[in-house]
Amino acid sequence: MTDAHEPEATTADHGTRARAPWSIRRRVALGVVALVALLGVLIGAVSVLALRQNLLQRLDAQVYDVSHYLLAGEPGDELPGGSESLSAGLVVAVLTPGTGARGYVYTDPGTAQELTATQLRQLFAASADGPSNVHLSGLGSYRVQVHTASNGALAVGISTADVDTTTWTLAGIFGLVTFGALLLGAIGAIALTRVALRPLERVTETATRVTGLELASGDVAIPERVPEAESDPRTEVGQVGAALNRMLGHVEEALVARQRSEEKVRRFVADASHELRTPLASIRGYAELTRRIDAELPPDAIRSLDRIESESIRMTALVEDLLELARLDEGQGIAHDEVELVRLVTDAVGDAYAAAPDHEWEVVAPEPPLTVEGDAARLHQVVVNLLANAHRHTPAGTAITVTLAADGDDVVLTVADDGPGIPEELQPRLFERFARGDASRARDAGVSATGSTGLGLAIVAAVVAAHDGEIAVASVPGDTRVTVRLPQHRAAHREGGPELAD
Incomplete structure (x- = not known):
């Protein structure tokens, strides 16, 4: 269980899957291919049609020449059935009122074949206005010209096989x-x-490297910038690169301003907390001293002194928590010793049982040793705060189980209880400072405040982060689990700043 919500997967309606967007490279490639295909088809079609028209015109001229050659005689004259002067692929037919229609198709020079009645009907059905295409049964397509006269008709055709x-x-x-x-x-x-897209890819690589920077904490500088070659505003990609550089500059300025503001706030909290320790100690001391005097005090005065003393104790604890957070923010005082966790957890649970015997406590841990590299005092504080948070916010009789186990190179500590659970809206900000289950900060009048200050779990999260660990919470009614994962060996020691003066 984690304190972050996974983004919800998007699904299309009725189980359909949304089509993935096309990249620029694919769009350009398909656009060029489509354009080349369109131009190729257009040029090819125009060229083929123009050539065919030219060949048909030449074929029409041949039909015209043959027609005039044959028209030199009378239509009733005998057709040259075996003339070698007529080329192959030629059809010639005459129609006379007395003898009817007859004709030949010349398959080879000097070789002729007589046309059938069907072929003759198809031939003379052609238009007399000019050459036209006629399909002759068994012979194919011909370019035919029909000449009519009072004493008959002459039809001449040449095959379009070569043209086709x-x-x-x-x-x-x-x-x-x-x-x-x-x-x-x-x-x-x-x-x-x-x-062409390499400059854009380099801009993308720069943006990707920026997304990998830890800008939430630590050094807020953004050293990544788009190279000068890809930030020239005279090009489209350069405009994008220049805009990204300007944006990174503005973000860096904002982060620096935010860091300075946070440093001022942390320093103020640390200084104010440090300065409050002495007057709080004085208030508590004078309250205790006044209660110990021999003179009889009125009941109201005694009650007021009790309240002063309890509130000074609570405020002192709050000041100590604030100082602890300030030290952790600056990475101060984190030891790097070998810490045996089984004994540490067992002792903390024993102390918790003494403080809250009305709860059921259980420890599940392997045989010692189970060690991590870290600060024993602060890790003990982590366990104590988690146990205190568990029994403070659960009713009597709640079972609290502390589990300790090794997981590879990590050690996992889990504090689980079967209490009412943590409100769902509180879980994402549970480890933030001053995060509390009750929005009001009011305390019951006349009794010591038992409510939390909202800093205990923030200190836990800060200590875990200082040990390069992770913390997560998962909670439903009847099952709440806080899981702390600590590396057994830290990769590198953090450099601490100067200790705050006590």
Whole structure:
């Protein structure tokens, strides 16, 4: 259990998964490929259509020349069935009122094949206004010109097979060229975008390194900056880099101002707490001295002296806690000795039992030794504060179990109870200073204050952090657990500042 909430996973409605956004590299590459494909198809289509139109025009000219050659004679003349002057792929047919229609298709120079009645009907069904495409059964597509006269009609056609073959060949060539251009365009786009986005990647790397800095505590300086080459405002990436540098500068200034303010507050609290120790001790001493005089004091005076003495004790404890936090904030006085935790925990639980015998206490620990590197006095304070917090906020009869166990290179201390639990809204700020379950700071009049000051768990968290450890809380009604994880061997000793004068 931790004191931080995990971000909730986002799910799409009806179980659908949201589509991942496209990166700039993918968008540019796909855009270039789409543009190359569009241009390739457009250029190929225009070129193929233009070539086909040109070939058809040349074919029409040939049909026209053959028609005029044949029209030199009368339509009723005998057709040249085996003439070598007529090329292959030519069809010629005549229609006369007396003899009907007849015609030939020339498969090779000097070789002719007579047309069928169906082919003749298809041939003479062509328009007489100009050359047109006609599909002849069994022969394919032809470019046909029909000439009509009063004594008959002449139909001349030339096969479009060569035109079709050339057209499809050119279309295939353009398809292969376009496919190759798509591959080269995709490779080139990926390479170009990779080179073009390198400055942006370096800006991103700078921002990523900044996110890894510990800005909540310690040194607040931000040494990371976008390199000058990527912060030139004359380029788009440079504008982003320059803006990020300005933002980092403003953040650093804000962090420095915040640190100075916090240092002033900590120093004020430390100085004020230190200065309050002497007058508080004097108040308590004079109260005790007044109670011990031989003269008989009125009951109201005795009650007032009791209140003065108890409040001075409480304020002295508060001042000591504030001083302890000030020392921990400055890393002062943390020893680096070998601390045996089993005996330390056992002694602390024994003291807690003596102070709260109406609770059920249990220790679950291995046989000693179980040691960590740290400060014995402050680690004892951690255990004492956790136990005091557990029995102070739980009713009589609550079972409190302290568990100590080794976990790899760490030692885990758990204080669990079956009390009413910690309010959910309090758990995230449980280890903050002056965090208390009751919002009011009022004390019951006429009795010693037993409520907490809100500093005990803050001291626990500070001591654990000073030992490079972690602390977490998990609580539901009937099961509250505070877990402290301490490394057995600290990586490095912290440099402490000068001790505060007593």
